[in-house]
Amino acid sequence: MFVEVRWHGRGGQGVVTASELLAGAALAEGKYLQAFPEFGPERMGAPIKAFTRISDGPIEIHSHVYTPDVVVVLDPSLLENPAITEGLSDEGKLIANFSGTPDEVRKITKFMGRIYTVDATRIAMETIGRPIANTCCVGALVKVTGLVALEQAENQIRQMLESKIGKKGTDANIEALRRAYNEVRS
Amino acid sequence: MSKSEKKMMRATIPEEEYMFPGTVDCQGCGAAYAMRLALKALGPQTMVVIPACCWSIIAGPFPTSALKMPIYHTAFETAAAVASGLKAGLNIRERDATVLAWAGDGGTFDIGVQALSAAAERDEDIIYVCYDNEAYMNTGIQRSSATPWGAWTTTTPRKHPKDRPKKNMMEIMAAHKIPYVASATVGHPEDFVRKLKKAKEIRGTRFFHVLATCPTGWRSPPELMLELPRLAVETRVFPLYEIENGVYSINRKPKQNIPVAEYLKVQGRFRHLTDQQIQYIQDHVDETWELLLKKEKLGRLF
Amino acid sequence: MSTVKVITGNHAASFGARDSRAEVIAAYPITPQTQIVELLSEFCADGTLKAKFIKVESEHSAMAACIGASAAGARAYTATSAHGLALMHEMLHWAANGRHPVVMANVNRAMGPPWSIWTDQNDSLAQRDTGWLQFYCESNQEVYDTTMIAFKVCEQVLLPGMLVLDAFILSHTYEPVEMPDQELIDEFLPPFDPPYKMDLKDPHAFGALTTPEWYMELRYLIQEAHEKALVKVREVEKEFGETFGRHYGPxxxxxxxxxxxxxxxxxxxxxxxxxxxxxxxxxxxxxxxxxxxxxxxxxxxxxxxxxxxxxxxxxxxxxxxxxxxxxxxxxxxxxxxxxxxxxxxxxxxxxxxxxxxxxxxxxxxxxxxxxxxxxxxxxxxxxx
Structure with missing residues (x-):
């Protein structure tokens, strides 16, 4: 297995944290991984990308990701951007934070591969209380790809967040992850 | 000897010598005497950091040393930064010493001002002494921002002498709100030693601006090494004062109004000045003095 | 038990400095190095690392302060990149010629103009002749490991060492990094006790004016130290490999x-x-x-x-x-x-x-x- 994931979002939405979260969970499962942001200055609100590579064997490659297997879009306003589907073959998967159906996303993106939607912003508002879609999107990705186990993602959230935002906030993020896992639509 | 005579004779300058004789300074060098006094005041628990300046030479060539203390010779603009690092290194190893950064006016007013300002802003626990001979003397008398208005140097020839006033380093350092800022001269050894002893007991950045006679660069007779800085103080060209935790105190207020011309005329570097130019200097000196008196009256300023 | 963390190359450098027990850190922020100094600031603030962090106003002063600390006998560390390294240039010579085993991470970044924050090697290679050891790393693990390898080699030959990591490709990329037990690291890298330092009981003048009669001999000794360093790098990397299971080599x-x-x-x-x-x-x-x-x-x-x-x-x-x-x-x-x-x-x-x-x-x-x-x-x- 060698999977490349590309994350799209805006600066400040936790895009890099999502890629790091997935990487950490993969490590806990004994997989090899690499995660990195788009190389360059990051500005609040500007479209940004991040990448995660997960593999059964050691990862040597240090070049950019050009042909991702999975694309995750954290911000629905970015779906119209052609960069979303760049390098994504019809064999690939597109996971979008979107309140509507996958068919609606297909109309916007013209992507012919498999599309999944999750209303991550709403879930985040109902659980975390803020429109932070990153943990939800990880939940959806875990369900769709099975790259890591859900519990592993939960553990990773606890490890990364608890010391920074406390138990309550961490629990809310885990709840968001689980709900997105269950509510993702295909 | 009467009791009052005994009191008068009491030596305030320690007898111990931490500087070896036979250094290679010029005749009548104020910088050399300043170091001798400073080490007497600070004592043997002192480490000295010296950037490029006359003292890079005076301290003696490898493998000799003019001082009984450890010396670190460093690059021109780095005295304050190296001293900060040295102090930190000693602290972390739980070793103690007074760290003395010893720089000329070029290394302080000009090229070293960035590192010095930063060290003062961090309030590094160091004593920084600028011995000011008012030009780049080690390289052969080129103007620095410490060179006074009107002075000749090899880069401010007599046809076009320095046309900007001396930078006010005392005020620049005071603006960093460090605990102790003092001026001193080699013509007032007791005063200099007293201030260093006081500074030694204070923690944080302590800055000294010391007027150090340079007969070579000032074009003055070497035997006036002590006399010239005294004249500078008496004519109020170089006021002696301290700024301790934001409080100004002037250490010497000359009773007589000696004109600056008395100070200028014995130095070849001012020989070309016209009466009008000398009056300009006098006016500037008077203004600066008045301002200083006002600051002293205001009490604590920071 | 060793631990594995998923961290960036920059943080690998910070953890490397922490686990090497750097005692004085003096640094100035520059993209893409900033995370190194941010994390080290946190380590110093929360006591994880018993070190004094001097937040200097420039890279020039960063290296000057490291030199001062090293002169006091302390283990000194800094990190920079590109223009910061170029600004340090004078003090890079000073550190090497003064025989200070300062260790520095340099994040390889292209020199301007035009502004670029991305990687190439001209910044570090321009410092080729300053007398510094230079180690080029290919992974975050190697960045971490090489920090202690560099300290060990440098302290044995009394020369400074620079470990180099690519901007973003390593500096901002998360990879798993294994960190051994501190006890094992301490055994591998014992406390630094330089043969010469600023010492009140044994006062010397360091760096005093040296006439043509002796200058060349001092330079000869640096070349000799570099030759010794080559042998030491092989030895130390072998020892590192035997202790920690990761082998690199020159x-x-x-x-x-x-x-x-x-x-x-x-x-x-x-x-x-x-x-x-x-x-x-x-x-x-x-x-x-x-x-x-x-x-x-x-x-x-x-x-x-x-x-x-x-x-x-x-x-x-x-x-x-x-x-x-x-x-x-x-x-x-x-x-x-x-x-x-x-x-x-x-x-x-x-x-x-x-x-x-x-x-x-x-x-x-x-x-x-x-x-x-x-x-x-x-x-x-x-x-x-």
Whole structure:
């Protein structure tokens, strides 16, 4: 297995944290991984990308990701951007934070591969209380790809967040992850 | 000897010598005497950091040393930064010493001002002494921002002498709100030693601006090494004062109004000045003095 | 028990400095190095690392303060990049000539103008002749490991050392990094006790004016120390490998045993090249990789060894010495001159200013080396 994931979002939405979260969970499962942001200055609100590579064997490659297997879009306003589907073959998967159906996303993106939607912003508002879609999107990705186990993602959230935002906030993020896992639509 | 005579004779300058004789300074060098006094005041628990300046030479060539203390010779603009690092290194190893950064006016007013300002802003626990001979003397008398208005140097020839006033380093350092800022001269050894002893007991950045006679660069007779800085103080060209935790105190207020011309005329570097130019200097000196008196009256300023 | 964390190359550098027990850190922020100093500030603030962090106003002062700390006998560390390194230049000489084993991480970033924050090697290679040891890392794990390797070697030979990591490709990329038990690290890297330091009981003048009568001897001693450092790097890396199970060496060989041609490269592109080598091997090509980890002192012996076993060498430089050629290319050729085995050496300049180096680029370069004129500087991928 060698999977490349590309994350799209805006600066400040936790895009890099999502890629790091997935990487950490993969490590806990004994997989090899690499995660990195788009190389360059990051500005609040500007479209940004991040990448995660997960593999059964050691990862040597240090070049950019050009042909991702999975694309995750954290911000629905970015779906119209052609960069979303760049390098994504019809064999690939597109996971979008979107309140509507996958068919609606297909109309916007013209992507012919498999599309999944999750209303991550709403879930985040109902659980975390803020429109932070990153943990939800990880939940959806875990369900769709099975790259890591859900519990592993939960553990990773606890490890990364608890010391920074406390138990309550961490629990809310885990709840968001689980709900997105269950509510993702295909 | 009467009791009052005994009191008068009491030596305030320690007898111990931490500087070896036979250094290679010029005749009548104020910088050399300043170091001798400073080490007497600070004592043997002192480490000295010296950037490029006359003292890079005076301290003696490898493998000799003019001082009984450890010396670190460093690059021109780095005295304050190296001293900060040295102090930190000693602290972390739980070793103690007074760290003395010893720089000329070029290394302080000009090229070293960035590192010095930063060290003062961090309030590094160091004593920084600028011995000011008012030009780049080690390289052969080129103007620095410490060179006074009107002075000749090899880069401010007599046809076009320095046309900007001396930078006010005392005020620049005071603006960093460090605990102790003092001026001193080699013509007032007791005063200099007293201030260093006081500074030694204070923690944080302590800055000294010391007027150090340079007969070579000032074009003055070497035997006036002590006399010239005294004249500078008496004519109020170089006021002696301290700024301790934001409080100004002037250490010497000359009773007589000696004109600056008395100070200028014995130095070849001012020989070309016209009466009008000398009056300009006098006016500037008077203004600066008045301002200083006002600051002293205001009490604590920071 | 060792722990594994998923961290960036920058944080690998910070953890490396922490676990090497740096005692004085003086640093100034610059993209893309900032996270190194941010994390070290936190370590110092929360007591995780017992060190004094001097937040200086410039890289020049950062190196000056490290020198001061080292003169006091403390273990000093800093980190910088590109323009910061260039500003330090004077003090880089001072650190080496003053025999201070300061260790520094330099995040390889292209020099301006125009502004670039992306990787190439011209910043560190421009400091070639300052007397610093230079280690080029290809992974975050190696950044972490090399910090303590550098301290150990540098403190034994009394020279400063720079470990180099590529901007973003390592500095901002998360990878798993294994950190051994502190006890084991402490055994590997005992506290630093320099033979000479600023000492009230044994006062010396450091760096005093030295006439032509003695200056040259002091420089000779530095060259001698570099020669000793080459031996020490081999020894220390061997010891590191035996203790922690990770082996590097001054010139890391990958699939070179039966190789007829070899690619020589430094930095993170070397790891991408490993994948490229695998692909070319599958196609039947007997090709290998010799990754230059140590640039100063230069591993001449290792370079000559590999040269004696292959028919062709292809050097990929992420740098250029303007008016001449790629810097590694030149150094490698100089290393082989007047030796018995001098296979043709092809030099490519590629990936400047962070231009991505993909597997295709490596295989493309190898292909071009079949037909190109060896006497030309070979620019890879230039659009002009």
């Amino acid at each position: 010139l890391e060989l990958y699939r070179c045993d039966d190789a007829e041609e070899v690619i020589l490269i430094a930095g993170s592109t070397a790891s991408t090249t490993k994948d490229a080598v695998d692909i070319m091997r599958k196609e039947g090509r007997k090709i290998g990789l010799a990754r230059i980890k140590l640039f100063r002192p230069f591993p001449n012996k290792e370079i000559r060894d590999i040269a004696s076993r292959v028919n062709k060498m292809i050097v990929i430089d992420r740098n250029i010495s303007f008016g001449n050629q790629g810097i590694f290319f030149n150094e490698i050729k100089a290393s082989l001159y007047q030796t018995k085995h001098t296979p043709p050496v092809y030099g490519f300049v590629a990936g400047l200013g962070g231009r991505d180096m993909k597997i295709d680029d490596i295989t493309g370069i190898v292909k071009q080396a079949e037909t190109c004129n060896i006497e030309e500087i070979l620019w890879w991928g230039v659009k002009l």
